[in-house]
Amino acid sequence: MRFLHACMRVMDLEKSLDFYVNKLKMQLFRRIELPKAKATLVFVGYREDEGLVELTYNREQKEPYTIGDGFSHLAIEVDDVKATHDALVAQGVKSHRAPFILETGGVIGFVKDPDGYSIELIQKK
Numbered sequence: 001m002r003f004l005h006a007c008m009r010v011m012d013l014e015k016s017l018d019f020y021v022n023k024l025k026m027q028l029f030r031r032i033e034l035p036k037a038k039a040t041l042v043f044v045g046y047r048e049d050e051g052l053v054e055l056t057y058n059r060e061q062k063e064p065y066t067i068g069d070g071f072s073h074l075a076i077e078v079d080d081v082k083a084t085h086d087a088l089v090a091q092g093v094k095s096h097r098a099p100f101i102l103e104t105g106g107v108i109g110f111v112k113d114p115d116g117y118s119i120e121l122i123q124k125k
Contacts, residue, residue: 005043005052006074008117009065013040013057015114020044020053023091024076024119065115073110073118081123085109 010016020026026044029052033040038059045052053074078084081099088111089095096118099109107123 003051005045005054007054007056008115009056009058009061010115011057011061011064012114013042013055016055016057017042017044019093019113020055023088023093026053067116071117073120075120075122077122077124079124081107081109081121084121085111 017028021028021044026046027048028042028044029048030043031040032042040057040059042055042057043052044055085095085099094112096110096112099107099121101107106125109121111119111121113119
């Protein structure tokens with residue numbers, strides 16, 4: 001077995017692509033148009049052979065999705081959490097929690113994507 005992807009439903013595909021591809025520097029690996037379902041599936045990530053993020057855009061969805069209290073966040077490893085966090089905020093990304101040091105010594109911070117999903121930035125060891 002291997003993990004393939006996690007799906008997140010988005011309200012504005014172009015805003016989401018800007019966030020994941022331009023700001024988080026993920027690559028766009030696949031785009032699938034589903035005309036009958038009136039939907040578009042886009043798969044992004046850092047490597048095509050590891051877990052990807054599937055952004056699902058349903059053209060007829062009018063109300064924002066409820067993220068729910070079971071889902072928490074996606075985690076991205078970065079070289080420098082503070083620099084990455086500050087650069088994203090400078091590009092208009094909403095900070096969810098400023099970088100801080102964990103009791104284990106690790107450094108993390110959080111930002112939000114355009115739909116309000118939390119993205120954890122974890123400092124590379």
